[in-house]
Amino acid sequence: MEDLRCKVVGMREENMRLKTLLQKIEVDYKDLQRKVSDFQQNFKKNGSDLDPKIGDDGDQELVSLRLGTSDHSTERNGLVKVGLAGEAAAAARNGDGEISQTSGKRARVCVRARCDTPTMNDGCQWRKYGQKIAKGNPCPRAYYRCTISPTCPVRKQVQRFMEDTSILITTYEGTHNHPLPLSATAMASTTSAAASMLLSGASASQPSASLNLYGQPQPYLISNSSSNTSPTITLDLITNPSSSNTPFNLYPSASLANPRFPTTNLSFSTVDSNTLPASWGGGYHPLLQQKMFEPPYFGNPNQVPSQQALTETLTKVISSDPSFRSTIAGVISTMVANGSVGKMGGEIKGENLAAADSSTLS
């Protein structure tokens, strides 16, 4: 009983912190947006070789900051239309059919995670349509397509990591052309934000862009072909015992350079948890799942003592890393746009997201 009261008090404090955090995110986002706007204007004035299509759509917002929500009008109507940003961003940039740097190749988001089940439950419905033994990895690679809509082009590849078969490597490709179930939105948001970040980096021909994540080679190569043919961003959700204390790492440069496209790696490993969320069924970013949206009655008791530390780390990460900020903003904006926040549990709706305004976040 006493324990429960402590937890409730803890949750309230947590909510207050998160509320503050969200306000800070919003302020940072606006600041970032302003900087991007300035950046674009400078480029226009200076006759830069940056893709002229960027920022031409009137609202002075970089595609990359849209975090993968491919259709604003749809979003405003309360439908969630999220997915990998590759096609959406490319389409936005190439409204007249102009070929961008991606050369028609879709951005891929590769999620590496520790998972016991054959596939990660990301909330979507998938139908397996093929399986292959890829060269260099004895573990078969399975091919799935989204079956929520018969016309949905989204595919995913699932393969076990050769050197540690408990690690599941899921590669998403394409953009959902239909509303997603609630449970699938956060994963799609996260991957779409990641893909947006990748494309925002890939679209810039100069390394000076503030969101540029260019040139972060993969520390592990899953197979050498997929990453060679498409720009790929890797979300690493695997605990790395040797990692530093920050749960969010941009991998330092490694020796495996991608010959054709940049590969960006984002690590969401935490020092506290040594398992990946067994299920993405909750549909949240693992960090968010643990820290923001997990109702106390579902909470893992083992995580309670470290919550404050994690919160502090999260705060530090968010305030220090614009890319992660973008990812979180993407998730939050999707939730807000979907009106789904309240369903996600706890006081997050009434208190924590009161300050969140979808029009400013999306």
Added chain:
DNA sequence: CGTTTTTGACCGGCGC
């Protein structure tokens, strides 16, 4: 009986 999975065949891109 409808849906999903399995699995060999096929196709296209790429390197030599």
Added chain:
DNA sequence: GCGCCGGTCAAAAACG
């Protein structure tokens, strides 16, 4: 041009 390889197709099998 040829062979290799990844990705997809589609018929058959399995499943619920």
